[in-house]
Each structure stands twice: as structure tokens, then as C-alpha cells.
Amino acid sequence: MTTLYDPITVGDLQLANRIVMAPLTRNRSPRAVPLPVTATYYSQRASAGLLITEATAISHQGQGYADVPGLYSEEQLAGWRRVTDAVHAAGGKIVVQLWHVGRISHTSLQPGGGAPVAPSAIRANAKTYLIGPDGGGFAPTSEPRALRLDELPGIVADYRRAARAAIEAGFDGVELHAANGYLIDQFLRSGSNHRDDAYGGSIENRARLLTQVLDAITDEIGAGRTGIRISPVTPANDASDPEPQPLFDYVVRKLAGYGLAYVHVIEGATGGARDYRQGDAPFDYAALKAAYAQAGGRGAWMTNNGYDRAAAEQAVASGAADLVAFGKLFIANPDLVRRLREQAPLNAPDNATFYGGTEKGYIDYPALA
Ligand SMILES: C=C(C(=O)O)c1ccccc1
Numbered sequence: 001m002t003t004l005y006d007p008i009t010v011g012d013l014q015l016a017n018r019i020v021m022a023p024l025t026r027n028r029s030p031r032a033v034p035l036p037v038t039a040t041y042y043s044q045r046a047s048a049g050l051l052i053t054e055a056t057a058i059s060h061q062g063q064g065y066a067d068v069p070g071l072y073s074e075e076q077l078a079g080w081r082r083v084t085d086a087v088h089a090a091g092g093k094i095v096v097q098l099w100h101v102g103r104i105s106h107t108s109l110q111p112g113g114g115a116p117v118a119p120s121a122i123r124a125n126a127k128t129y130l131i132g133p134d135g136g137g138f139a140p141t142s143e144p145r146a147l148r149l150d151e152l153p154g155i156v157a158d159y160r161r162a163a164r165a166a167i168e169a170g171f172d173g174v175e176l177h178a179a180n181g182y183l184i185d186q187f188l189r190s191g192s193n194h195r196d197d198a199y200g201g202s203i204e205n206r207a208r209l210l211t212q213v214l215d216a217i218t219d220e221i222g223a224g225r226t227g228i229r230i231s232p233v234t235p236a237n238d239a240s241d242p243e244p245q246p247l248f249d250y251v252v253r254k255l256a257g258y259g260l261a262y263v264h265v266i267e268g269a270t271g272g273a274r275d276y277r278q279g280d281a282p283f284d285y286a287a288l289k290a291a292y293a294q295a296g297g298r299g300a301w302m303t304n305n306g307y308d309r310a311a312a313e314q315a316v317a318s319g320a321a322d323l324v325a326f327g328k329l330f331i332a333n334p335d336l337v338r339r340l341r342e343q344a345p346l347n348a349p350d351n352a353t354f355y356g357g358t359e360k361g362y363i364d365y366p367a368l369a
Contacts (some may be wrong), residue, residue: 001060001187001317002316002317002319003018003313003316003325004016004017004018004019004157004312004313004316005019005337005339005340005341006018007049008049008246008300008322008323010050010227010261010299010300011173011223011224011225011226011227011259011260011261011262011299011300012172012173012222012224012225012261012263013050013093013095013172013224013225014093014178015049015050015322015323016047016049016091016093016094017048017049018316018321018322018323018324019047019049019312019323019324019326019336019337019340020048020049020050020051020052020264020302020304020324020325020326021045021047021048021050021051021325021326021327021330021336022052022160022173022178022325022326022327023051023052023053023054023055023097023175023177023229024054024327024330024331024354024364025054025055025068025330025355026041026054026354026355027063027065027066027068027129027131027136027355028067028356028362029067029068029069029070029079029338030067031072031075032057032067032068032069032070033069033070033073033075033076033078033079034069034076034079034080034082034083034096036082037080037260037359037362038069038079038083039082039085039086039087039123040084040166040363041216041362041363042086042087042092042094043083043089043090043092043294043364044088044334044367045092045330045333045334045336046086046090046092046094046339047090047091047092047338048092048330048336048337049093049323050093050094050095050323051087051092051093051094051095052094052095052096052097052175052227052264052325053069053083053094053095053097053171054068054069054072054097054176055068055097055099056068056069056098056160056162057070057071057072057098057099057100057101058070058072058098058099058100058158058161058201059072059100059101059155059162060072060110060111061111061117061155061156061158062099062100062101062158062183063101063105063109063110063184064101064102064104064105064106064109064116064128065101065105065109065127065128065129065130065140066109066130066131066167066356067131067263067356068099068137069134070167070168070182071096071098071162071169072158072161072162072165073133075294076177077165077168077279079167080170080171081098081120081164081167081169081170082362084169084170084171084226084329085170089172090168092171092173093170094176095166095172095173095174095175096166096169096171096174096175096224097174097175097176097177097229098159098162098166098174098175098176098177098217099123099142099165099177099182100155100158100159100177100182100183100184101116101182102116102118102144102182102183102184102185102346103116103117103118103122103123103124103186103192104116104124104128104142104181104182104237105128105139105141105142105144105185106128106130106139106140106141106142107142108129108130109130110142111234112154114145114303115142115143115145116141116142116144116145117144117146117147117151117183117193117194117364118144118145118146118147118186119146119147119186119187119192119194119199119201119356120144120146120192120193120194121143121145122144122191122192122194122197122217123141123142123143123144124141124144124181124192124237124238125140125238126140126148126181126237126238127139127141128140128141129355131278131356134254136346138153138354146195149197149198149199150295152199152212155183155194155209155213156209156212156213156216157216159176159213159216159217160216160217160219160220162174163216163217163219163220163221163226163230163283164221164349165282167221167225169278172200172225173221173224173225173227173261174217174221174225174226174227175226175227175229175264176213176214176217176226176227176228176229177229177268178210178228178229178230179207179230179231179234179236179264179270180231180236180237180239180266180270181234181235181236181237181238181239183209184209184210184213184239185230185231185239186239187199187205187206187207187208187209187210188207188210188241188245188247188251189206189240189241189247190206190208190240190241191238191239192238192239193206193239193242194241196332198273203246203247203250204244204250204345206247207250207251207254210251210254210296211254212217212331213256214226214228214258214260218244218258218259221227222263223256223258223260224261225261225301226241226258226260227260227261227262227263227264227302228255228260228262228263228264228267229264229265230251230252230263230265231265231266232245232247232265232266232283232285232288233268233269233271233276233277233278233279233283234245234250234266234268234269234270234276235276235278235346236271237271240278241278241279242278242294243279244278244281244283245279245281245283245284245287245288246281247260248286248288249291250289251289252288252289252292252295252297252357253291253292253294253295255297255299256292256293256295256296256297257295257296257363258278259279259298259299260297260299260321261299261300262299262300262301262302262322263292263297263299263300263301263302264290264302264303264304264325265285265301265302265303265304266304266305267283267285267303267304267305267322268304268305269298270305271305271327271328272305285303285320286320291302291318299357300322300323301320301321301322302318302321302322302323302324302325303315303323303324303325304305304324304325304326304327306359307324307326309340309343310342312324312326312344320338327350329349331349331361331365332344332346332347332348332350332365333347333365333367334350334365334367335368338367338368339368342368344356344368347365347366
């Protein structure tokens with residue numbers, strides 16, 4: 001019987017186990033440049049089968065929070081090379097999550113102080129994290145402007161460029177962030193996409209940007225080094241669609257044709273209730289996985305959100321998942337793999353130091369003796 005601790009080949013990547021560090025925003029990259037301490041943070045956790053970095057902006061326009069990293073300047077790439085070198089020296093594998101926030105941003109973070117961009121000019125009922133003269137805090141996101149058709153090829157090119165930059169920075173691959181109410185999810189969900197052109201209305205149209213971005217990334221670096229994250233029913237960042245099952249059934253059937261390394265699925269509300277639902281019926285994750293397989297999907301299936309050791313072991317043993325991603329548990333337990341395998345006690349995460357700050361709550365969690 002397959003266990004959480006067995007190796008697995010995921011696309012072009014050979015992973016030592018099926019325990020994944022989920023992407024975790026930590027707001028510790030001033031001027032969007034990862035600091036040397038970030039290399040320590042990720043290399044401490046290198047025993048994970050796979051590390052997925054915190055969400056990383058593909059462009060200045062794609063930035064939505066203070067002190068989150070980017071992948072679009074030489075200084076940022078140099079910062080990430082420190083990280084990939086340190087992780088590889090520790091025997092780990094790491095991919096970078098490629099992120100465009102769309103409307104989840106603020107004019108103070110945008111090029112020239114402009115409006116954030118989105119599929120439609122619909123303000124999200126959401127907040128973002130800003131740092132001002134008296135420190136960090138959350139503020140309402142700004143009113144976005146609708147992207148013009150002629151701007152979309154430029155955004156696709158930004159994803160392609162970032163994917164190439166990721167490989168140059170030493171990453172083993174990329175994860176396309178298509179979840180949690182950010183740009184690609186804003187196009188997918190009818191609550192945020194009211195376009196009346198080829199990128200709005202039908203499910204096929206709302207998924208068009210996703211497929212064009214995946215075409216570009218997989219053409220640039222290969223599908224075997226490309227994963228994707230989706231969140232069918234999350235309400236994060238005011239994401240909403242009343243019919244998530246047909247929408248994401250279509251999405252995974254399209255994903256099946258790419259030969260991706262993996263599909264990463266947030267089950268329920270991100271960081272919240274696993275049984276959260278949008279629309280009339282509970283979301284059927286087994287049906288989603290079956291639709292992907294039926295359409296020829298061969299990528300690994302990664303699940304996330306609120307798993308403990310028993311649930312993760314059960315998910316892999318039953319075949320419901322090939323890998324399980326852990327977020328907060330990896331913040332507090334750099335040696336989570338060992339602790340799960342040995343059923344050792346777990347450090348409790350300190351919520352007060354999740355976002356922003358220094359080494360406290362970042363690299364000072366103890367490993368087992
Ligand atoms: C990138 C994020 C996501 O995917 O939800 C994020 C951003 C800010 C705080 C927490 C999470």
C-alpha cells in the first residue's frame with residue numbers, strides 16, 4: 001500500500017516523499033527581493049518531498065501586497081538563486097508559484113499609482129497588506145479597471161518570461177497560481193468576470209486566459225516542470241461562482257491535455273472549512289479527480305487544506321491523493337516529514353508572526369533533537 005513517505009515521480013521531478021510545503025505568503029521580501037534569511041527558511045524545510053514557494057509576482061502589475069517577492073528583476077532572481085542553491089545543497093526540490101493578483105491590490109503598489117487590473121471593473125470585498133510609515137496593516141483593495149483585449153497577450157508574455165526566469169534562477173519548476181481569487185481565478189469565476197468578449201460569458205471563454213497562459217509556460221519550460229493550483233469553491237478574496245462543479249470539470253478536462261506534473265487542489269475554503277460550498281450542492285472532489293483521469297490526465301493529484309497526519313496518510317493510502325500539501329504545519333515544523341513519520345509532537349504555529357516581521361516565527365522554530 002502506498003504511503004505518504006514513499007517516493008514519487010511528478011512530471012520531470014523525482015520526489016523523496018509525498019509531503020509538500022504549500023505556498024505561504026510571509027511578507028518578508030522588501031522591494032520584492034528575497035533576503036538571505038529566506039534561503040535559510042526554505043533550506044530548513046528541504047526534507048519535504050517538494051517545496052512550493054510563497055506566491056511570487058510575475059510583474060510589477062502583478063504585485064498585490066507589501067514585501068512579497070517578485071521574479072521580474074535581476075536583483076530578485078539573484079535573491080532566488082540563493083534560495084534554490086541552499087535548498088538543493090540540503091537535498092530538496094523546490095518550485096516557484098507564479099502569481100498575478102489582478103484586482104487584489106492597491107494603487108500604492110501599482111506602477112505609477114494606477115488602478116489594479118481585472119477582467120471587469122468590479123471591486124473585491126477584500127483587503128491587502130500594506131506597509132506605511134507606522135508599520136504594516138491591512139487595507140481595502142482598490143477599485144480595479146477592466147483589462148483591454150490588447151493587454152492580455154502582454155500578461156501571457158509576462159507569465160512566459162517568469163517561467164523562463166524561474167528555471168534560470170535554479171527552480172526545479174513552477175506552479176501556476178490559478179486559485180484564491182487572483183487574476184486567473186478572477187477570469188474563471190462569474191462573480192468577477194462580466195466580460196462580453198471572447199474571455200467572458202461561457203465557461204470556455206472564462207477559461208481562455210488560463211489555457212493561453214498554460215500554453216505559454218509549457219511551451220517555454222515543458223509541462224513536466226509545470227504544476228497548477230486551483231481552488232474550486234474558496235471564497236478567498238471575494239471569489240465566487242454559483243456553479244463550481246461544471247466550471248472546474250471543464251478546467252481539469254482542459255488540464256488533462258497538457259501532461260502537467262501535478263494538479264494542486266485546495267479543498268473547501270482556503271485556510272478554513274473543508275466542507276465550504278458555493279452553489280447548491282457540496283463540491284465533489286472525487287468526481288473532479290475522475291474527470292481529470294477520464295480526459296487522459298496523468299499528472300499527480302495534490303490536495304490541501306486542513307490535513308493532519310491521519311487524514312493525509314488516509315488520502316494517499318486510499319488513492320484520493322498522490323501528495324498532500326501542508327501550510328501552517330510547515331511554518332512551525334521545519335522537520336515536519338520526520339515528525340509525521342515518527343508521530344512526534346508538533347510545534348504550534350504563532351499566527352502573530354505569519355505576515356511581516358523578522359526571524360522570529362520564521363527561522364526560529366525548533367527541529368527535533
Ligand atoms: C498568495 C496568497 C494566497 O494564495 O492566498 C496569500 C496572500 C496573502 C496572505 C495569505 C495568502
